[in-house]
Amino acid sequence: MKVVIPLAGLGTRLRPHTHTRPKPLVTVAGKPIVGHILDQFKGLDVEEYIFIVGHLGEQIRDYIESQYNLPKTSYFVQKELKGQSHAIWLARERLGGPIIIIYSDTIAEADLSDLDSVDADGIFFVKEVEDPRRFGVAQVEGGYVKRLIEKPTTMENKLAVIGLYYIKDSGWLLECIEEQMKREIKLKDEYYLADAFQIMIERGARFIPRTVEVWKDCGKPETLLDTNRYLLEKNGSQFPETEGSIIITPVHIAPTARITRSIIGPYVSIADNVVIEESIIRDSIINEGARIERAVLAFSLIGSNATFQGTCQQLNVGDSSQVRMKTEEEIVSL
Known part of the structure; x- marks a missing residue:
């Protein structure tokens, strides 16, 4: 066959x-x-x-x-x-x-x-x-x-x-x-x-x-994220040690990802060499080499080597994108 x-x-x-x-x-x-x-x-x-x-x-x-x-x-x-x-x-x-x-x-x-x-x-x-x-x-x-x-x-x-x-x-x-x-x-x-x-x-x-x-x-x-949820439930969680972070299963976090002072999950997939700092992420897929700082994300797809800084609710950004949201202090000063 x-x-x-x-x-x-x-x-x-x-x-x-x-x-x-x-x-x-x-x-x-x-x-x-x-x-x-x-x-x-x-x-x-x-x-x-x-x-x-x-x-x-x-x-x-x-x-x-x-x-x-x-x-x-x-x-x-x-x-x-x-x-x-x-x-x-x-x-x-x-x-x-x-x-x-x-x-x-x-x-x-x-x-x-x-x-x-x-x-x-x-x-x-x-x-x-x-x-x-x-x-x-x-x-x-x-x-x-x-x-x-x-x-x-x-x-x-x-x-x-x-x-x-x-x-x-x-x-x-x-x-x-x-x-x-x-x-x-x-x-x-x-x-x-x-x-x-x-x-x-x-x-x-x-x-x-x-x-x-x-x-x-x-x-x-939306169907990709639904499939992500199903497969994570079916296959179970995988994640390395993190620094000062909370992991809510099910998740899949690659061994080379670096997570610090963040809350990750449920239903999050994080690829190799991703860096996440001071962020809250659920129901999302983060591709290799992406960097996320001080963000709140849900129902998001983040491309490879993309950079995101600041607060948001939902994102769909491709490879090598750069997104920076202004902080409250910066907005007030305008």
Whole structure:
């Protein structure tokens, strides 16, 4: 079995952080998103990992090759963002047999232990949601997926497709992607995988839905922070000794971070070489090399090597930013 991970999206909803790093390398709970995705496949017999990268893709390759000892890796560059099906098509020379496809912002707890014994052509992993109108949903009849509906206008079908798929015959999928592209079946100039799957279904493919209990999204600041909270609760806390500070778990603080006279937590991730002095921080992600002094922060994302001084409530600043708030004394003197 092979694992295919499309990673070429620009991550515009996570800017400014994705100006200087690809979205899969944005940190959550002490590790880049793609690291958490790869961790989901520990213990599985995976023959090869296939990555489709785009903007700043060399950073993704460097991270994976330095941090993971995977059995075999292949990388393909999606120079034109023509959609999910196009991304899979680029890797066609490496495909054959069963594959797992997972999107770059999907963190889920899914049962992958019995894939080789499934009596179907594949599995679409789904989760019931309160409001399905923001998602693609699976219409199920007789135990099989009969139709995929993108952003339905009604509320009766609540099985959202989470972006994790098992396909027993990837060659068949490629045939249907080729048919999709020949017929120009696309939306806003992008070829969506749902349309290729629909062609497979029309040709007789049997896909079963499998519900997951946990599905977390990393595509927006608010969902990234929610995922950070979940992973910190799940994985437990890690933090070094601090100087005159209070740590409220769960947190993840890198060993090289220096915390003095501060209150940190709950739900804070702090990367290597961060310096925090006389500050109160909760529900935030602080990236490597950042420096924060005399601040009150919550629900914030702080980029690498950013500097922040002064009081605030919420920040979303990118790499190498510098923010300095005036003190009360300075304001009075104006």
